[in-house]
Amino acid sequence: MLVVTCPVCGVHGDETDFHCGGQAHVARPASTRPENVTDAEQRDYLFIRHNPKGLHFERWRCDRGCGKWFHAARDTVSLEFKAFYGVTELPPVELMKQATGTWAEFFKDKIKAGKAS
Amino acid sequence: MNRYSVFSVARNAMNYNKDWERAWRSPNPKAEYDAVIIGAGGHGLATAYYLAKEHKMTNIAVIEKGWLGGGNTGRNTTIIRSNYLQEPSIAIYELSRSLYEGLSQELNYNMMFSPRGLMMLCQTEHELRALKRTWHANRHAGLDCRMISPKEVKEICPIINDDPNARYPILGAYYQPRGGTGRHDAVAWGYARGADAMGVDIIQNCAVTGIRREGGKVVGVETERGYIKTKRVGVVAAGHTSVVMQMAGVNMPIESVCLQALVSEPIKPVIDCVVMANTVHGYMSQSDKGELVIGGGADSYNNYSQRGSFPALEHTVTALVETFPIISRLRMLRLWGGIVDMTGDRSPILSGTDVEGLYVNCGWGTGGFKAIPGSGFVFADTIANGRPHPIAEPFSLNRFAEGRLIDESVAAAVAH
Ligand SMILES: Cc1cc2nc3c(=O)[nH]c(=O)nc-3n(C[C@H](O)[C@H](O)[C@H](O)COP(=O)(O)OP(=O)(O)OC[C@H]3O[C@@H](n4cnc5c(N)ncnc54)[C@H](O)[C@@H]3O)c2cc1C
Ligand SMILES: [Zn+2]
Numbered sequence: 001m002l003v004v005t006c007p008v009c010g011v012h013g014d015e016t017d018f019h020c021g022g023q024a025h026v027a028r029p030a031s032t033r034p035e036n037v038t039d040a041e042q043r044d045y046l047f048i049r050h051n052p053k054g055l056h057f058e059r060w061r062c063d064r065g066c067g068k069w070f071h072a073a074r075d076t077v078s079l080e081f082k083a084f085y086g087v088t089e090l091p092p093v094e095l096m097k098q099a100t101g102t103w104a105e106f107f108k109d110k111i112k113a114g115k116a117s
Numbered sequence: 118m119n120r121y122s123v124f125s126v127a128r129n130a131m132n133y134n135k136d137w138e139r140a141w142r143s144p145n146p147k148a149e150y151d152a153v154i155i156g157a158g159g160h161g162l163a164t165a166y167y168l169a170k171e172h173k174m175t176n177i178a179v180i181e182k183g184w185l186g187g188g189n190t191g192r193n194t195t196i197i198r199s200n201y202l203q204e205p206s207i208a209i210y211e212l213s214r215s216l217y218e219g220l221s222q223e224l225n226y227n228m229m230f231s232p233r234g235l236m237m238l239c240q241t242e243h244e245l246r247a248l249k250r251t252w253h254a255n256r257h258a259g260l261d262c263r264m265i266s267p268k269e270v271k272e273i274c275p276i277i278n279d280d281p282n283a284r285y286p287i288l289g290a291y292y293q294p295r296g297g298t299g300r301h302d303a304v305a306w307g308y309a310r311g312a313d314a315m316g317v318d319i320i321q322n323c324a325v326t327g328i329r330r331e332g333g334k335v336v337g338v339e340t341e342r343g344y345i346k347t348k349r350v351g352v353v354a355a356g357h358t359s360v361v362m363q364m365a366g367v368n369m370p371i372e373s374v375c376l377q378a379l380v381s382e383p384i385k386p387v388i389d390c391v392v393m394a395n396t397v398h399g400y401m402s403q404s405d406k407g408e409l410v411i412g413g414g415a416d417s418y419n420n421y422s423q424r425g426s427f428p429a430l431e432h433t434v435t436a437l438v439e440t441f442p443i444i445s446r447l448r449m450l451r452l453w454g455g456i457v458d459m460t461g462d463r464s465p466i467l468s469g470t471d472v473e474g475l476y477v478n479c480g481w482g483t484g485g486f487k488a489i490p491g492s493g494f495v496f497a498d499t500i501a502n503g504r505p506h507p508i509a510e511p512f513s514l515n516r517f518a519e520g521r522l523i524d525e526s527v528a529a530a531v532a533h
Contacts, residue, residue, distance in 0.1 A: 001427050002418070016428045020418040022372070043518040047370035047461045051359035053421045076373070076419045101363055 004060060004072070007084040011065035021059035023049050024071045025090075025106065050102045053077060057091055057103065060084075118314035120225050140306060141313035146320050149346035150178045152500060153338055154353055155325045155361055157181035159190040159301075160478055160485065161353035162308035162319075163493020164500070169315035171494070172501035177317055180340055182324030186305025189355050190486065192455035194378045194412040196391055196400065197487040198235050198296035200262050202251050203523050205511035206464060207258045212508060213491030217299060220490060226307030228299050229405070235296030235391040236270065238440075240285035244396050248291040262293045276387050276441050283439070285396055297391060298402055298410075304489055328365040328475070335365065335474035351476045351500050356421065356456025358479040365472050369479070370517050371458045376415040376483050377425035377433075379452035383407030387443065397436035401444075409444060411437060415457060415483055425454040457482050462516075464523035467496050467509040476500050477514070 002015040011017070029037040029045055050056065056076050061069050073082040073095050083092050090096065096107040119125060119138055129137055152168065154161045157179045168174040179185075197217055199210035221228045239245035248264070255262045267287045271279045279287050309319055320342070327339030328350060337346040354361045356373045363369075383406050393400040398414045413433025416426045430452065438445045460466060460480040465488070467478050478496045481488060495506035505513060511523060 014428075015418075015426060039518040039520075043370070044368075047517045048368045049359075049370065049372050051369070051372050051419060053357070053360050053373075056419055058418065074418075076421045079420065079422060079424075102368060 002079060002081070004081065005084055006062040006065050006068070007070050007086060008062060008068040009066035011062060013064070017062075017064040019061040019063045021061055021069065024057040024059045050106075052099075052101050052103055055082065055095065055099055055103065057099075059087070118310065140310045141319055144318040144320065146178060146180075146318065146323070146340065146342050146345055147176075149337075150176055150318075151347070152177040152349040152351065153345060153347045154179045154351045155338065156188070156352070156354040156357075157185035157305070157309070157319055157321065158188045158353065158355055159186070159304050159308065159489035160355075160481070160492050160496070161351070162186075162305055162312060163489050164351055164353060164478065164496045165317045165319075165493075166308045166312040166315075167494050167497035168501060169312055169317050171497060174501055175316035178345070179312070179317060179319045180323055180325055180338070180345075181319070181321045182341075184321050185309050185319060186302055189455040189457060189481075190305045190489070191302055192378065192453055193301055193486040194400070194402070194410050195298040195301050195486055196235065196296070196393070196402070196484075197230070197232075197299055198293050198391075199487070200237075200251060200255050200260060200291065200293045200296070201525055202254055203464075203525060204254075204258065205508075205523050206525055207255065207260065208508050209465075209491050209495065209512070210488055211258070211260060211491075212494065213488045214295070216490035216494065217487075218295075220304075220307070224307035224311045226303060226310060228303050228307060230297070230299045232295040232297040233390050233402075234273065234292065234294045235393070236265065236273065236290040236292045237393045237395060238270070238290050239288045240394065240396040242288070245288045252291055260293070261295055262291065265290050265292045273390055274388060274392055276443050277392065278440055278442055285394075285439075298404075299486075301486060304486075308489075308493070325361065325364070328361070330365060330472060333471070333473050335472055347474075349474045349476070349500055351478060351496065353478045353496075355458050355479060355481065355485075358458050358477065362470075362477060365470075365475055367470055367472060367475070367477075369477075370460055370466075370514075371480060372419055373421055373456050373458055374415045374418065375420040375423065375425040375454040376412070376457045377430055377452060377454045378410065378412040379430065379434075379449050380404070380408040380410050381444065381447040382450050384409070384447065388441075392440070394436060394440050397440065399433045399436035399440065401437055401441065408450065409447065413437075415459070420454075421456055423454045423456055459483075462522040462524045463526040465492070465512055466514055467492065467499065467505070468513040468515075469499070469503075469505070470514060
């Protein structure tokens with residue numbers, strides 16, 4: 001049973017009070033000029049997922065609390081949550097540094113902008 | 118390979134069963150193969166078998182990090198059906214189902230294929246219409262399936278709760294008389310024995326740790342037992358597809374989640390068909406040992422631990438107790454989880470890649486046991502000829518860029 005804490009309202013509950021919304025930090029390719037978006041970019045946005053064995057970053061929703069979406073860092077092997085953070089925020093810097101594979105690539109140039117926790 | 122027969126049973130009985138030969142060898146990996154299959158689940162083993170049998174490629178290896186058939190192939194609830202919605206799906210699942218009909222004879226290994234009949238309940242007006250649509254699509258393809266009335270449902274499966282005042286009453290069902298179940302382990306073991314007899318090396322307890330590329334081509338695989346040269350690699354690693362493909366630098370449209378199943382204590386025969394209740398998320402059949410085999414929906418979050426969430430199980434069991442009240446006091450014997458590889462359109466991927474010589478067979482998600490023979494057959498053909506088999510072609514990786522999805526996400530809301 002996963003135990004989740006909402007970083008928005010502070011509610012603490014098991015996974016049935018929340019809802020997992022899949023991978024976090026998926027940026028939609030610029031939508032003001034759709035004709036500039038290639039098929040590959042659109043595919044990456046819609047379908048390609050990091051799916052790491054280990055540290056992962058996800059969206060969750062506080063279904064039975066405040067109803068807000070937020071972000072969580074979770075290990076997909078131990079299932080342990082490492083951090084909960086706001087939906088517009090980046091994960092804590094030390095977690096961005098621990099990320100592996102395609103997540104590490106994704107965070108490489110964002111580490112500077114991240115906040116220390 | 119010694120054939121199994123009534124005579125071999127008698128002969129071996131006379132020798133106190135001391136002389137049975139091993140079903141497959143435990144070879145050391147060679148330095149080079151014509152092709153390497155990563156993952157000895159049903160799909161990987163069937164691919165190797167058909168590569169050897171149909172394409173005479175016998176200098177090949179199947180490399181498995183654990184034991185053969187220890188992944189989802191040994192963890193599923195063995196439902197076999199072909200009544201999917203889309204044409205490409207019907208083609209591959211029906212090829213598979215029909216291959217199952219003769220597989221025990223072909224492999225000289227008892228798959229216990231049991232086309233006992235499979236019904237998908239219609240428990241809302243919407244589901245009734247959706248399954249009628251599937252029925253019409255299936256009739257176009259010539260599948261032997263039909264809609265049955267609530268009365269027939271009750272006749273075929275007397276333990277079902279047919280109370281018209283139930284929260285989700287039975288409004289009918291979509292029935293495939295030649296759907297059913299099979300013995301999952303035997304499918305892996307039969308293909309392994311058949312492939313091994315033709316010279317395929319099955320190397321167990323040996324994880325692939327890297328895929329070596331030179332330029333745009335595959336040149337070999339790193340394993341726990343050393344480097345193996347090869348020009349062709351087939352990745353058939355189910356829940357670990359993303360991880361393995363990443364070794365070759367290919368990002369996949371896959372999410373790995375846990376799907377669970379459970380079996381009850383054995384009881385006398387109470388149900389001789391398979392019942393799927395998609396609206397309430399549960400399905401059930403009875404094994405030859407008498408255990409009720411139960412499954413439901415997958416967890417909502419990514420997971421590589423083979424341990425699923427308790428609420429998902431509770432949800433399944435609640436639904437089935439409502440559907441089959443007589444099971445309410447049965448004790449459960451075992452429960453387990455498998456890591457399934459989900460695609461966005463809930464259809465598999467059988468495809469070459471941008472890396473020359475690298476092929477991938479994955480995305481079977483919660484429903485690929487039924488597809489093992491057909492998938493192995495067309496994937497072997499794809500690897501051997503370096504171009505997609507016509508039945509595999511629609512399932513290429515390109516479909517995600519081309520927007521040519523094969524949407525089966527509405528076909529069944531439960532895992533099957
Ligand atoms: C609980 C449950 C119930 C299911 N019920 C049904 C059902 O009723 N009907 C149905 O049709 N389908 C069902 N399925 C789905 C079905 O089990 C799978 O789709 C199918 O077994 C996949 O077979 P596979 O050969 O692709 O994968 P697997 O059998 O999982 O084989 C993949 C193999 O790859 C190996 N591997 C992974 N990484 C590496 C590496 N780095 N190096 C070497 N080897 C590696 C793994 O160890 C594994 O043995 C169910 C699945 C589950 C979990
Ligand atoms: Zn909240």
